[in-house]
Amino acid sequence: MDVVVICIAAFSGSLLTFFSGFGLGTILTPVFILFFPIEIAVTLTGIVHFLNNIFNYY
Numbered sequence: 001m002d003v004v005v006i007c008i009a010a011f012s013g014s015l016l017t018f019f020s021g022f023g024l025g026t027i028l029t030p031v032f033i034l035f036f037p038i039e040i041a042v043t044l045t046g047i048v049h050f051l052n053n054i055f056n057y058y
Contacts, residue, residue, distance in 0.1 A: 002035055014052045
């Protein structure tokens with residue numbers, strides 16, 4: 001169930017960021033902090049930001 005919540009938050013945050021240009025860190029970081037230590041949560045948020053930027057180029 002945890003994986004589903006994380007995936008839904010990542011997808012919705014990425015979708016919001018794709019159209020508006022902001023909001024991914026605001027949504028995703030608190031969700032990751034619920035399931036991971038803070039250092040890992042920030043790193044994972046950075047990875048999702050990087051992947052989202054790559055997909056915006058296509």
